[in-house]
Amino acid sequence: MVLExxxxxxxxxxxxxxxxxxxxxxxxxxxxxxxxxFFDGRHSPDLRVPxxxxxxxxxxxxxxxxxxxxxxxxxxxxxxxxxxxxxxDLHDWDGEETHHLDYALRSDxxxxxxxxxxxxxxxxxxxxxxxxxxxxxxxxxxxxxCHVLSVAGAFACGAHxxxxxxxxxxxxxxLVGAAGGSGVP
Numbered sequence: 674m675v676l677e678x679x680x681x682x683x684x685x686x687x688x689x690x691x692x693x694x695x696x697x698x699x700x701x702x703x704x705x706x707x708x709x710x711f712f713d714g715r716h717s718p719d720l721r722v723p724x725x726x727x728x729x730x731x732x733x734x735x736x737x738x739x740x741x742x743x744x745x746x747x748x749x750x751x752x753x754x755x756x757x758x759x760x761x762d763l764h765d766w767d768g769e770e771t772h773h774l775d776y777a778l779r780s781d782x783x784x785x786x787x788x789x790x791x792x793x794x795x796x797x798x799x800x801x802x803x804x805x806x807x808x809x810x811x812x813x814x815x816x817x818x819c820h821v822l823s824v825a826g827a828f829a830c831g832a833h834x835x836x837x838x839x840x841x842x843x844x845x846x847x848l849v850g851a852a853g854g855s856g857v858p
Contacts, residue, residue, distance in 0.1 A: 687726070687730070689722060689723065689726050691716060691720065693715045693716050693717070693720070694715060696712070696713045696714065696715050696716055696742070697712075697713040698710065698711065698712045698713065699711045699712075705815060705816040706815040706816040706817075707788075707815040707816065708786065708788075708813070708815065710764055710765065716742070716743070716744060718743055720743070720744045721744050721745075721746070721747055722744050722745055722747075722748070724747070724751070727745075727748060727751075728751060731748065731751055731752060731755060731757060732755060734757050735757065735758070736757065736758045736759070736760070737752055737757055737758075737759050737760075738759070738760045738761070738762075739759050739760065739761045739776060739780060740761070740762075741761060741762070741763060741764070741772070741773060741776050743772065746775065746776075749779045753779075753806075758781045758782070759779070759780045759781050759782070760780055760781065760782035760783070760784070761776045761777070761780040761782075761783055761784070762784040762785070763776060763777055763783065763784065763785035763786075764785065764786055765785075765786045765788055765789045766785050766786070766789060766790070767789045767790065768789070768790045768793055768796075768797035768800075777801045777805060777807070778801065778804055778805030778806065778807075779805065779806060780805070780806065780807060781806055781807055781808060781809075782807065782808075782809050782811075783801050783805070783807045783809070783810045783811070784810075784811045784812075784813065785797075785810075785811075785812050785813070786812065786813050786814075787812040787813065787814040787815075787817075787819075787820060788814075788815070790812070794812055794820060795820075795822075797812075798810045798812055798820065798822040799822065802822055802823070808823060809821065809822070809823045810822045810823070
């Protein structure tokens with residue numbers, strides 16, 4: 674039914690079928706905003722999306738969201754070469770596990786849950802920003818909302834509109850220093 678509906682609307686549904694079937698994931702969110710993720714990890718760690726399949730799509734894309742499924746890991750080289758921005762959601766990453774770290778350091782926008790990194794939240798977020806490509810890191814925190822790390826983003830959110838206040842180099846250097854950053858030239 675889905676394929677027929679897509680075809681009727683002229684939508685492309687290109688796909689590569691895995692011999693292992695389709696993995697399934699479910700996110701449940703309770704009334705307080707806490708998320709519980711369940712994932713069916715049926716794919717082999719060496720499974721990869723063939724480059725000749727994904728490359729034409731990546732070449733036309735402006736942005737690609739990278740699921741942490743491992744089968745797309747090799748796409749980062751092409752994304753970077755082509756200048757295509759990327760994002761990822763690390764879900765309940767502990768801030769250390771290397772599988773997630775690769776996605777954290779190679780994506781332009783990084784989302785993760787604060788649940789597993791509680792008191793290390795600022796340090797983990799800062800590491801992703803300092804060591805990787807990301808210019809924005811967001812840690813979702815259930816009923817507490819979220820935490821965003823980006824000096825320019827923090828400045829923009831604190832101003833009364835796009836015309837009320839502009840950041841100049843001395844102010845940006847002061848803000849970066851206050852946030853524990855290495856500074857702005």
